[in-house]
Amino acid sequence: MSQDHTLMGFVHRRRRGAELFLLLLALAVGIGAYAAVGLGMEGTIPADIVGYGGWLTALIVVAHVAIRIFAPYADPVLLPLVAALNGLGLAVIHRLDLDNTSQCVDNGDFARQQLIWMTLGVVLFVATLGLLRDHRLLQRLTYTTGLAAIVLLLLPMVPIVGNTVNGAKIWISVGPFSFQPGEVAKVLLVIAFAGYLVLHRDALALAGRRVLFIDLPRGRDLGPILGMWAVSMFILVFQRDLGSSLLFFGIFLIMLYVATERPGWLVVGTVLFAVGAFAGWRAFGHVQNRVNIWLDPMAYYDQNPGSGQLVEGLFGMGWGGLIGRGFGGGAPCRIPYAESDFIVPAIGEELGLTAVMAIIVCYGLIVERALRIALISRDGFGKLMAVGLGSIFALQVFVVVGGVTGLIPLTGLTTPFLSYGGSSLVANWVVIALLLRISDQARRPVPRLSADDSDTGSDSESTQVVKLR
Amino acid sequence: MNKPIRTISLFCLVLFLALMLNATYLMYVRSGELTADPQNRRVITAAFSRERGAILVGKDAVARSVPSDDQYDFQRTYPQPFKYAPLTGYFSYYSQSGIERSQNDVLSGEDSRLFVTRLVDMLSNTDPQGGNVQLTIDPEAQTAAFEGLRALGEDVQGAVVAIEPATGKILAMVSNPTYDPNTLASHDFGSVEDSYQALEQDPAEPLINRGIGTTLPPGSTFKLVTAAAAIESGDYDAQSMVPGGASFQLPQSTTKVGNQGGGDCGGNRITLTQALQVSCNVTFMSLADELGIEAMTEQAEKFGFNSTSLEDLPGQARSLYPPDMDEPQTALSGIGQSSVTATPLQMAMVSAGIANDGVVMRPYVVDEVRAPNLSLLDKTSESELSEAVSPSTADDLTEMMVATVDDGTAYAAAIPGVRVAGKTGTAESTDTRPPYAWFTSFAPADDPKVAVAVLVQSSDTAPGDIAGGRLGGPIAKAVMEAVLNP
Numbered sequence: 001m002s003q004d005h006t007l008m009g010f011v012h013r014r015r016r017g018a019e020l021f022l023l024l025l026a027l028a029v030g031i032g033a034y035a036a037v038g039l040g041m042e043g044t045i046p047a048d049i050v051g052y053g054g055w056l057t058a059l060i061v062v063a064h065v066a067i068r069i070f071a072p073y074a075d076p077v078l079l080p081l082v083a084a085l086n087g088l089g090l091a092v093i094h095r096l097d098l099d100n101t102s103q104c105v106d107n108g109d110f111a112r113q114q115l116i117w118m119t120l121g122v123v124l125f126v127a128t129l130g131l132l133r134d135h136r137l138l139q140r141l142t143y144t145t146g147l148a149a150i151v152l153l154l155l156p157m158v159p160i161v162g163n164t165v166n167g168a169k170i171w172i173s174v175g176p177f178s179f180q181p182g183e184v185a186k187v188l189l190v191i192a193f194a195g196y197l198v199l200h201r202d203a204l205a206l207a208g209r210r211v212l213f214i215d216l217p218r219g220r221d222l223g224p225i226l227g228m229w230a231v232s233m234f235i236l237v238f239q240r241d242l243g244s245s246l247l248f249f250g251i252f253l254i255m256l257y258v259a260t261e262r263p264g265w266l267v268v269g270t271v272l273f274a275v276g277a278f279a280g281w282r283a284f285g286h287v288q289n290r291v292n293i294w295l296d297p298m299a300y301y302d303q304n305p306g307s308g309q310l311v312e313g314l315f316g317m318g319w320g321g322l323i324g325r326g327f328g329g330g331a332p333c334r335i336p337y338a339e340s341d342f343i344v345p346a347i348g349e350e351l352g353l354t355a356v357m358a359i360i361v362c363y364g365l366i367v368e369r370a371l372r373i374a375l376i377s378r379d380g381f382g383k384l385m386a387v388g389l390g391s392i393f394a395l396q397v398f399v400v401v402g403g404v405t406g407l408i409p410l411t412g413l414t415t416p417f418l419s420y421g422g423s424s425l426v427a428n429w430v431v432i433a434l435l436l437r438i439s440d441q442a443r444r445p446v447p448r449l450s451a452d453d454s455d456t457g458s459d460s461e462s463t464q465v466v467k468l469r
Numbered sequence: 470m471n472k473p474i475r476t477i478s479l480f481c482l483v484l485f486l487a488l489m490l491n492a493t494y495l496m497y498v499r500s501g502e503l504t505a506d507p508q509n510r511r512v513i514t515a516a517f518s519r520e521r522g523a524i525l526v527g528k529d530a531v532a533r534s535v536p537s538d539d540q541y542d543f544q545r546t547y548p549q550p551f552k553y554a555p556l557t558g559y560f561s562y563y564s565q566s567g568i569e570r571s572q573n574d575v576l577s578g579e580d581s582r583l584f585v586t587r588l589v590d591m592l593s594n595t596d597p598q599g600g601n602v603q604l605t606i607d608p609e610a611q612t613a614a615f616e617g618l619r620a621l622g623e624d625v626q627g628a629v630v631a632i633e634p635a636t637g638k639i640l641a642m643v644s645n646p647t648y649d650p651n652t653l654a655s656h657d658f659g660s661v662e663d664s665y666q667a668l669e670q671d672p673a674e675p676l677i678n679r680g681i682g683t684t685l686p687p688g689s690t691f692k693l694v695t696a697a698a699a700i701e702s703g704d705y706d707a708q709s710m711v712p713g714g715a716s717f718q719l720p721q722s723t724t725k726v727g728n729q730g731g732g733d734c735g736g737n738r739i740t741l742t743q744a745l746q747v748s749c750n751v752t753f754m755s756l757a758d759e760l761g762i763e764a765m766t767e768q769a770e771k772f773g774f775n776s777t778s779l780e781d782l783p784g785q786a787r788s789l790y791p792p793d794m795d796e797p798q799t800a801l802s803g804i805g806q807s808s809v810t811a812t813p814l815q816m817a818m819v820s821a822g823i824a825n826d827g828v829v830m831r832p833y834v835v836d837e838v839r840a841p842n843l844s845l846l847d848k849t850s851e852s853e854l855s856e857a858v859s860p861s862t863a864d865d866l867t868e869m870m871v872a873t874v875d876d877g878t879a880y881a882a883a884i885p886g887v888r889v890a891g892k893t894g895t896a897e898s899t900d901t902r903p904p905y906a907w908f909t910s911f912a913p914a915d916d917p918k919v920a921v922a923v924l925v926q927s928s929d930t931a932p933g934d935i936a937g938g939r940l941g942g943p944i945a946k947a948v949m950e951a952v953l954n955p
Contacts, residue, residue, distance in 0.1 A: 258473040301508050311508070317496045318503025319511050331511050353496040357489060364485040371478045375471055383470050387477060394481045398488060407491040 012443035015076035016068055022080035023060055030056055030087015033327075037095040040328030040350075055115065056087060059122045070129040071440035078369050078439075081362050082417055082432050086425070088359075089418035090114055092339075092347055099333045110339055110420045117422035121429030128433035135437045139381045142195025149188035152181035153231070156239060180423040182244050183414075186251070187427055187434070190388035193252055196224070197259035198380040205260040225265070228252045229272045236280055242287065243399050243411035249273055250395045255388045259380070294409040309336045313345030313404050317356070324352030339420040341412055345404050359418070363397045366390075370435055377442040386438050389431050392416075517562055518542045522576040522599030522841065524557050524568055527608045532557045532569065534599075537656065542596070545654040551647045552615045555628075555678035556604065556782070556834065559650035561661055567678070568602060568835070571783050575600040575838050575846075582838065582846045600846060603837040605638035607631075610919070613951035614643040617944035618925075626926035627906075628679035628813045631948050634821040634917045636851040637830030641921075641948055642814075644679040646671075679924065681785040684810035688896025689729075689748045690907045690922075691805025693819055693866065696745060698768035699756045700862045705741055707865040713739040717751040719797040720758060726750060726801070729895065745869045746877030748893060750804050757803025758796065765799060766792040769809075771857040772819050773829060778854055779814065781835040788815035805896055817922035818854075820909045823870070824890070824917035827863035829854045871914045879910065881942025884950060888914035891945065893938040908941025912949045919952040921945040 031053040038046035046052070060083050067074050094111035132138070138145070155172045172179050197204070204221050232249040235241050253269035280287045286305075293300050293307040297314065300307040312335045320330065332338045332346035339346070348356045370390025377383045396413050403410035414424040495503075504512055518541040524532040531553040537544035545560045547553065558567020565573060574580035578587060578599040590597045614629035621627070624646050631641035652664040668676050677683060699705040713734035716725040727750065728734060734749035744752035757765055769790035770776070779785040788811040794802060801807035814832060822829035831854040838847040858866070870890030873879045879891035891910030911920035923941035 254477055258470050258477060261470065261473050298506070298508065314495065315503050315506065315509045315511055317492075318500045319509075321496060321500045331514060334511060348492070348496060353492060356492045356496065360485055360488050360492065364481075367481050367485070368478070371474055371481070374474050380470060383474070387474060390481075391477070394484055398484045401488050402491070405488070405491050405495050407487060 011445045012073055014072050016064075016072065019067070019076035019079060020064060022077065023064055023083055026080045026084035026087060027053075027057055027060060029084045030091065033088050033091030034094060037091050037098070037327045040326055041095060041098040052115075055119075056090070059119060063122050063125055066126040066129050067436060070126075070133070071436050073443040073445075074436040074440040075369050075373060075443070078366065078432055078436060081366050081369075082429070085359070085362055085417040086118055088347070088355075089343065089415075089420075090118070092343060092350075092418070093420050095327050095350070096332060096339045096346065113422070114420050114425065117425045118429075120422070121426045124426055125429045125433045128430050129437060132434075132437055135385060135434065135441060136379060136381055138191050138385075139195045139198070142192055142199075145188040146192030146196070149185040149192060150231070152185040152188070153235065153239075155181050180421070182241070183421075183423040183427040186244075186247065186392055187389075187431055189248060190251060190255070190385060190392065193255045194381050194384035194388055197255055197384055200224075201259040201380070204256070204265075205262055222268070225252070225256065225269060225272065229269075229276065232273075233276050233280075236276070237284075240284075240286060241412070242280075242290065242409075243396075243403075243413035246273075246399060246411065247392070247395050247413065251388055251391050254391045255384050258374075258387045259384055290409040290411070294406065297406060309342065310404065310406070310410055312336075313342050314406060316345045316349035317405065320349040320352045322353050324348070324350045324355065326350060340414055341400065341419065342404055343415050343418045343420070344401050347418075360397070360401065363393060363416070367394045367397075369439075373435055373439040373442055377438055378446075379441075382438045382441060386435060389435050392431065513562065516573075516577045516579075519577060520596065520598045521545060521560070522578070522601040524572075524576070525601055525603045526553065526606045526611070529608065531604075532560070532650075539656050541656055544656065547650045547654070550649040550651050552611060552643070553606075554647045554650050555644040555680060556606065556642055557650060558783075559648075559653040561653040561665070562656075562658055563661070563665070566676070566784070567782065568604070571781050572602045572835060572838075575602055578841075580838075583840060586840050586842070598841040600841060601839045601843070602835055603839065605633075605640065605834055605836040606642070607640040607952055607955075609951040609955055610641040610948050611643065613947040614641040614944065615645075617947045618643055618645050618923075621925060621940065624673060626673060626679070628683065628924050629921065629944055629948060630680045630813045630817040631919055631921045631952065632814075632817045632821045632830075632832055634824035634911060634920050635830070637821070637832045637854070638836070638851075639814075639832055639834045640919060640952060642678070642680045642834070644677070644682075646673045646675040648675040678782075678784055679813065679926070681779060681782065681812050681814045683924075683926070684786045684788055684812050685905050685924065685926070686807075686809055686896040687805040687811040687816055688894035688905065688907050689750075689805060690816050690819070690892050690894035690909045691809060691811070692745060692748065692753045692803070692894075693823065693870070693892055693909070694769055694772055695753045695757050695760075695765070695803040696741065696869065697772075697823070697858045697862060697866060698760050698764050699741070700865055701768060701858055702760060702764060705756075707740070707742045707869050709741050710738045711741050711744055711752045712755045713737050713744065713749055714751050717754045717800070719754075719800055721795070722797050724797075726754060742869045742872050745892070746873050748873075748878050753803040754800045755803075758800040762792065762794055762796075762799045765802060766790055768857070771829070771855050772822055773815055773854060774811070778818070779832050779834070781833055781849070785814070786812055788812050805894060813922045813924045815922075816907065816909045816924075817920050819857075820890075820892075820911045820922065821917075821920035822857040823863050823866045824911040824914075824920050825863075826860040827856055827858040829857050867914050870910070874910070878938050879908070879942060881938045882908070882910045882946045882949070884912060884946060884953070887912050887949075887953065889946075889949065890914045890917075891942070893942070906940040908938065908945050910942075910945045910949065912953065919949050921948045 034052055035045045035049055063079055090111055093114050097109055097111050172181055232245045236245040256265045297307040297311050301311045316332055327350050330349035332349050335342045335345055367390050370386050374383045374386035377386055393416055396416055399411055400413040400415050402408040414421050416428045520543050521534045523530040531549055532547050534543040534545055556567055558569040560569040576599045578597045583600050587597055610631050618627050618629055627645055629643045633640055648668050653661055655661050714737045715733040716727040718725050734747050774788045774790040777785045777787055791808045798807040802809045818829055831852045833849050835849055840846050867890050870892055871888055874883050874889045874891045878893045882889050882891045889910055889912040894907030896905045906925040909922040911917045923944045925940045
């Protein structure tokens with residue numbers, strides 16, 4: 001942690017005014033898109049534009065004020081990015097609601113529900129910032145969160161609450177509510193990984209055999225990675241959820257590599273994953289199916305299970321071209337689940353390559369901000385958490401956008417902040433709150449300590465003054 | 470821990486760059502390919518709802534879009550469905566045929582020539598509109614051909630094609646049995662499916678445009694090609710003496726082939742003109758035998774056999790003169806039998822070529838393409854397909870055909886006060902089916918305005934009664950009169 005001292009002299013500006021300005025742009029995207037949907041679908045600006053716009057503005061303002069109060073030094077770009085994506089997602093879901101053709105007929109009012117979920121997300125966002133004044137408190141909960149994550153992952157397998165949707169056992173139902181525990185589990189897992197790795201990183205970093213300029217880890221340290229691999233395989237086999245399996249293992253691998261600085265772990269992890277994926281491909285028809293469809297989507301268009309959904313998405317995006325057909329000009333309802341997994345093709349069809357690029361750049365910026373937070377964070381736990389949370393977005397967006405555009409085999413994952421789905425939206429708002437909390441801690445000026453400044457020992461981490469409440 | 474974080478940043482950069490490159494490839498590079506995919510229902514659904522341009526004959530639309538108040542904005546209608554179905558084709562949710570298919574880009578407004586119109590539509594936020602297609606068809610001639618063919622019976626199988634010899638413009642194209650494209654353009658997809666199945670399974674094949682899609686042995690009308698080859702060889706003219714008689718001994722065979730009706734054509738040595746007048750089989754078999762397969766093939770191909778020529782209407786079948794026939798087959802080909810097959814369009818092109826001083830013009834059916842605001846976008850220019858015979862040969866053949874109408878088998882096409890040139894044909898394909906009646910003619914002989922070919926495949930009249938002149942002649946006459954006396 002030697003660079004901490006070079007940062008000492010530099011004081012980050014709060015940049016809350018910049019954040020407010022960017023938020024205004026984000027609101028213009030969200031409300032403008034909503035108005036455009038009304039114009040495109042019904043020919044007039046929707047009558048409830050004031051109520052809707054007001055509600056959206058209120059939520060964003062509340063989030064902004066919460067940051068001003070609870071995390072004044074937090075990164076100023078993250079919230080505007082999220083606000084823009086969430087606003088655009090709401091407008092697109094609203095557009096799909098208004099469509100009365102084919103698949104969209106029984107959509108009802110997903111947009112209204114999504115707005116309620118967003119409200120809940122913002123409430124939890126504010127609560128996280130307000131209640132969690134220092135992210136290092138979470139380090140105490142390493143094993144608790146780990147256990148909770150595993151319980152949540154197992155819940156869908158429990159007979160009464162578990163619920164199978166489209167072949168994937170990733171839902172639980174409690175009364176009228178259904179919920180994807182995996183979305184919460186991924187946040188808890190990142191916290192547990194960070195807490196575990198920051199304690200055991202030194203042991204895990206010990207070099208074992210050296211092969212081709214890469215130090216492989218020692219055999220006796222393989223326990224954690226094998227355990228995580230087993231969890232991923234369990235999810236793949238018993239919940240038939242390719243996407244989550246890849247996501248969890250990928251996050252763990254990245255965090256392990258960052259904690260130990262040993263590329264050898266990447267080698268071990270990649271080999272393990274390749275073995276698992278190959279075994280899964282050999283053993284399961286649905287995995288083979290996905291791969292075959294990926295290799296030649298057109299050939300399976302009319303079959304069941306086939307590539308109809310993927311190909312309709314590809315057709316839609318191809319038809320959208322550079323600037324899209326405009327809201328109401330496309331037929332995104334030809335794509336089953338256009339409002340959730342396939343929202344990017346729906347956007348591509350009506351808003352074109354331009355919007356798809358903009359969305360990818362937004363996600364890229366979120367990841368970039370998260371990794372930047374990790375770089376400047378002063379504590380190992382915060383670094384690992386920020387890397388983990390950023391990787392969630394990177395991997396999830398790559399898997400889902402890559403899947404629907406035919407870059408990689410399709411696996412079901414939601415598109416963060418855009419897709420319809422309460423669990424995902426709420427969990428992602430909390431992720432952003434956690435990132436902002438770490439960012440606030442990292443950018444906050446360090447209290448001047450007269451004597452210890454000259455101490456540049458390697459144990460500076462342990463002598464750091466931590467403000468705990 | 471910062472070094473691996475930077476590595477991870479690079480890794481994430483690669484992931485996002487891959488996503489962006491792939492999105493560009495998919496939505497920009499592959500966009501056209503995906504839109505053209507036949508499985509892509511999006512494009513057709515949008516096109517189905519759009520105001521499609523009209524197909525015009527004269528001043529009347531034979532296919533147009535009218536506003537509709539169901540889930541689609543416009544309904545395609547065909548005001549004269551049966552008469553024009555072989556030309557317009559149909560425009561259903563599932564597929565298109567005819568002009569609806571070949572001119573789809575213009576009619577749907579996607580054509581690059583309509584780019585400016587499309588841009589204006591987009592900027593002014595009005596719904597895009599398709600362009601109009603003007604056909605070369607003469608409505609009077611089309612009506613005469615349709616009513617003439619239908620007069621032989623509602624379910625007569627046959628076709629009529631008329632061409633303007635000097636340009637290649639198709640003036641009439643009728644096929645029967647025909648169908649009602651309105652039933653296929655309906656928005657009730659269930660009934661569309663039923664109608665389509667019924668039409669497709671109908672043994673009379675109403676969906677086929679017999680004018681260009683059915684090839685059958687052309688019979689005696691092919692004697693025009695044989696005569697052309699003979700005169701072009703330089704050894705014959707209209708007055709040359711040629712073999713006649715009662716029968717022709719096929720080479721390499723014991724079979725003797727006689728004349729229609731068993732006569733001797735008026736003697737063992739007759740003039741070429743007389744041979745055509747009485748449609749003497751013996752003469753033309755011996756001529757074909759003498760000229761040989763190469764000369765015959767060359768002449769047939771100059772008239773358009775063994776290739777397709779119609780570019781703006783899909784479904785043209787290739788008329789065949791197989792260049793690998795043996796000697797007896799070649800002899801039989803001289804009277805349009807053995808493996809020779811032709812479409813009515815091809816036989817009309819033979820007449821038109823003779824009428825146009827030996828030059829065969831490329832046939833076409835789309836005259837003009839106009840933007841929605843009726844400004845001219847494109848006009849098809851006439852083009853020469855081939856020089857089939859020399860002008861002097863064409864003159865000789867014309868005189869022989871005039872004689873055939875005035876004093877020969879083609880008398881049924883005679884028009885008082887006009888010199889008409891014509892040739893009949895009756896071809897047998899198999900023993901179990903009635904013979905096909907053919908007729909081809911043009912008029913006026915001195916300044917040809919129209920060339921016609923008529924094919925009657927089967928009709929309600931008794932088999933023995935079929936002779937090209939009697940069935941086809943009056944129809945050809947009616948079509949020529951419609952063009953000459955509008």
